[in-house]
Amino acid sequence: MKKLASILTLIIAATTLATAQFGPGGPGGMGGGQRGDGNGRPQNTQQAPTFNLEGNAPKGNSKVFGFVIDESVSTAVEFANVALYIKDTKKVVDGTIADEKGKFSMSRVAAGEYNLVITFIGFKDKTIEVKVEKGKDNDLGVIKLAQSVKQLEEVTVTAEKSMIEEKVDRLVYNAEKDLTSKGGDAADILRKVPMLSVDLDGNVSLRGTSNLKVLINNKPSTIVASSIADALKMIPADLIKTVEVITSPSAKYDAEGSGGIINIILKKSTLQGLTLNVDSGVGIRGSNLSLNGNYRQGKLGVTLGGFGRVFYNKSATSLDQTTVRNGIPTLTNQTADAFDNGLFGRYNLGFDYDLAKNQSLTASVAFGTRNFTRSQDFTINQYTNSVLNSTSYRDVTSKDLSNSVDINLDYIRTFKPSQEWSVSGQFSQNKLTNNFFTDLLSNSQELVSRQKNLNKNFNNEVTLQTDYQTPIKQNQMFEVGLKTVIRQVNSDYEYLIANPTGSFSSDARNPAGLLNYSQNIAAGYLSYTYSTKNKYTFKVGSRYEYTTITANDQKGTISIPAYGNLVPSVNISKSVGKASTLKLAYNNRIQRPGLQQLNPNYNASNPQSISIGNPSLRPEISNNLEFSLSTNIKKTYLNVSVFGRQTNNSITRISMPSDSVVGAIITTFQNIGKEQTYGTNIFGNFFITPKWTLNGGLDLYYNYLEGQQTGLNGISSTISNSGVVVGGRLQSSITLQKGWAIQAFGGFRGNRVQLQGTQGGMGMYSIGARKEFANKKGSLGLATENFFGMRMKSTLTTPLFNQVSINNIYNQNIKLTFSYKIGKMKFTQTKQSKVKNDDVKSGGDNNNN
Template identity: 30%
Template structure:
């Protein structure tokens, strides 16, 4: 793999060098008083000038685009945009052109077959407002809109105030059907086995730890989120809950445009992020970069009662305070080369570097059978450094100007490193040295071919290969004097994990008449996993091949009302941590241990969706059912080990000196938690979303999700059957106050939940935000409060035959944030990819 990287870098550099010249080899840019001008040929140039105004008011239109299309060359040869006075002055190679004058929300003006052989002033163009388009633009600027596809919902991220200056996690927590818990774990309709993609692929922007990475990516970098609860055969079968595909911002407008956001807040936080795009002729350069610094204080409290048979119970209380510092930079730079009207090449490089600190103080109180309490103070300072580099190459070939008839090829190489280290201090003495070093290499190869058939039919086939190598080196050393450390052979280990997945798929879709559409697909995935436990010498291989059929149907009752039906089979493969037989420690008395014999879980899911637009009210919803076998359940069980905080040692019950040690010291049982394949799980539920917009000043969005989970299974003679009825609800309301100040409030409630060994109480949180546009709508100033009442906490109980515990956990406390966004050559997010928004055509899209 190390030999591949230099070759990839050289190819990327070569593409950049090609991007510096046009097919004719001439200088691509000419500068004058127009915003941006291109001139690809060395033939005689003439100067074309004119002005552009709004028809009704006569006000000059800045940033209107003027394009010169050559029918002879079948491409746009050059173009430019108007200045602040609405004037343009563009050098153009002499010739015959179709000239188009456009401005967002205005009707396009075209001059056909215009012969240009000398300098010419075209005069003044008065553009007329396109009322329908303008209404769409205003809606997009004010709020998040949703588009419906046969197999997904697309949420275009609009002017959502509660995520200004926030992160991708904040954005996802505002998307219907999606929820993010207090630890940052993402779930879809209550199921946490979600596949998260960036621009349709696994990404280095997520890295080894997706939870932390999503908390560091700036919210302003997102253009839209695709919620895919019934994935078609084109997508990986991984993720039983479905897929969240995060699409980053990238403009294709001519010229230079972008936006920059700075933010700061309390607890101490600061960040700067921006996206910039430069389109000149046949080349499009894009970059999204962000840096953030956040202090994230949190806390937890746990009280555990240990049962000792006929003897009195003993108790352990742990009171933790977390002081975390999250620092990170991420950047995505690339160039698109439109070789001709039907073929493009895109190269991009992603770099992510995060430097995190976490200082945890744990006050531990042990109460023995006689009521005597002993206090121990543990201080755990952890340093973590994550680095990821990713290179991507994309080729896109279309035929006859038809974007539905295309062949695409993608290659992606990614290398990631994560280094964690901590020295644990107990009552003033260094007692533990813990380090985890992970190195991962991932390669993705994908090709897709789409062939239209007839007027509405579409056939598609493709291949995708995911090749993953992960090296995890975990070391734990103990010390009695704080100076000399001895490596623990019982805990330290080195795991090499290889996972190769080769997938082939095919699907066919068509529309019958004006009402009925269908998309049928079949995917085959062949998986080979190698588990090489270097420390113990254990070596295992797993090979399995599965078929994953998909069915998506849609019936349009009217233009505004429709039904969808979906079926798909999904897989959940165990991650490396789930199959590592060596235990890892979250505390001296709590271990996590994987199972190398863990099998993948297979699920079959059915989904029925409904959409109805009733004027100013839009209703969408679905009911769903999922049956899963060999599900992963995490159970907690007692071990034969006991820990002494006084000596910082673990002793086994079979140790010859156990009785003597137990008589002289207070011993706390060590418990272990890990995954098992626990029989079956049936999950069914329903969700409904209301969007109401009575006028331009006020809109409200409400989402409600109710789901039932039934798990059945036995393990080591213990029954783990459990039924859990839970729900969550989200309400977003936005109102424009006098002075054009936007006010938004978000309420969220997650209902109680229950498993065979635990119960969690409901969680309620409130976010509040205000925003004001400034500088002629080029800038926006926003203030937000996250968790206004400081109630976003997990409170729950756990119970086993040997102990019961109750606990409270709060990842972060109430926070305040102020942000300022400035957009240049962008008008309040008016641009939109593919010219779509609020579209509900149930077309085919993989």
């Protein structure tokens, strides 16, 4: 029997490899199937494929299915090999592998008596007797595998999930393996993800563009639409399971996001029973506390959680800028000391319920809160013709407050494996307040006057969508869907001034204003996937979106014509040999302006660097082409990709001298002429020893921008700027005995090209250690990061002004983290929401090139 099981394991492993090459369903299967993760384990992105090992095996109409878990920790055994053979003749008649949730299923099983054998490296083989009756399904329930200590000691590498995985249509970063980011937020995680770059404020860019979409558990959020940086601060790193980077989205995804899609998957309850997780951290620059409970019994699952994070940080900035007005140059030298205080929270309640064997209902509500305060003391010296003519002081307090809510409801009906229909709805709302208060002081530090800017913003979305997918034969998949998004964006703002002893009144120089902006999107898509016997997989589709906009401000109606976009997408993959995959992808994307780009509020919290939105912005259109090669060489995973992108009407920041404030510069958003980006990404995952891993990557791209700029004569002319941007990251983890682990990370991004200058580069680094308790229910960690602080230098140069800004951030941090899990659960399956709004440009950042 053991000999037969060993032979069977080899057969199934070979068949699994064939499945990885041909896609689900074996030769001619669909979807691109699976591929290795660099550790000898397949990675499944579709439902577990089935395959027959005997060409003349009897066929029937019964089904055998169940779940495979590790009996010691009650978690799923991902991708376990499952084989079914006739009890008397020992002939193998069917087989499959479990998916990432441990679920397996074999259909068309004939009546008879069988032995079901489950094998996986690191576990003892499991044999179960199965009696199949004609027309009746066999639910084997939860099947527990016992660990094989000897095997685990010999093959630790193959049982370890890689930090980076490549799936059919995306790259996956397994954040739950990241030790150094515990106690941080989502921005700390994203800084370590290949191809991504995150600046000090949490603004994200992918391959040189910040025009992308961030989803949370496949769902959008109005707070992400308003500001990606704000949303990332609300998500605790401890609750992030994986980060998916989708550089070439299919037609099923919204057409928005010219750079691609980032999908943050949070840890979910996949178990039966009751658990309670406590995660906490204390540091000299930030602290956090989260409490998450999961209860599942029978058909009902309930989750309830809350997370809070506070941070406190100092910075010092300097600004040197020269402006020319009426032929007279004015030099402004500004220094400021700042202190930041932030409090962020996110709270969620969700449930899923099995209405019937093939129907499920999922609902969730999530609340987010943000309270960010910055205090700055400005010293401003101004020179005319190199002679000091004024010195002033300002004490400025800025407040960014928000409250958000996301409510989702999903109904899913499954007709047969891979054939399902879903109806989904979402309500999302975000209320923001962006105020600042200023005290103006004289040379003798006496109060001269006071100023307020009160700005209330409102973002509301209602989404309805329906999707249907069905397999065609064994090697094809057809998908179709409809969607509508009703979006409302409002902004009301006013300026108030007062003398030292008087009350506040309206500022005649800056009158109150408003923006009412309604946007309706109607969309439909078709997608078709076809896999061939010679290891090609084609996924083609097209999506049409029609957008109507009505807008008005205090002056009246803003004319913004409706527009329609036909968005094609093509993804082609080819398995080469036993461990390599080639991919070629093309798509057309659009990018609509977000709230911060549209908001016309005149933000002068820094009197020499003023910002204002542009409600007349049009969407930008981009064409993207990508070619990549991924391969496994023994215990090493490598991926090399080259890409090109051209964007028309690119939304970017444009700066110009102020007409009303001497020496000041105003920055707004405009649709510049075009932007071109060409580059390459190289990254890999290496096992130096079975317990020592090293992964890292290099990003290199050329950026060209072209747009309009006003010269000294007041006439606009075409200008351009170009340059090469280099970035990279390196991370290493070592697993020691007795539950100890050490991890270190370092990353950098060079200067980035802007139309009018360059944005300064940055570097980040951290090192941490963690000790797991004997029962793995708790852990204690210590980490330090950025112990030398940071310095960023940016420049802007035009015929009308020159600006050099330097930002010193004292973000050295030491943090102690603690986590503990209470309760015991067993494995079951979860449901996922279907709504994915991928269609609004993030705002308020400096990364639009």
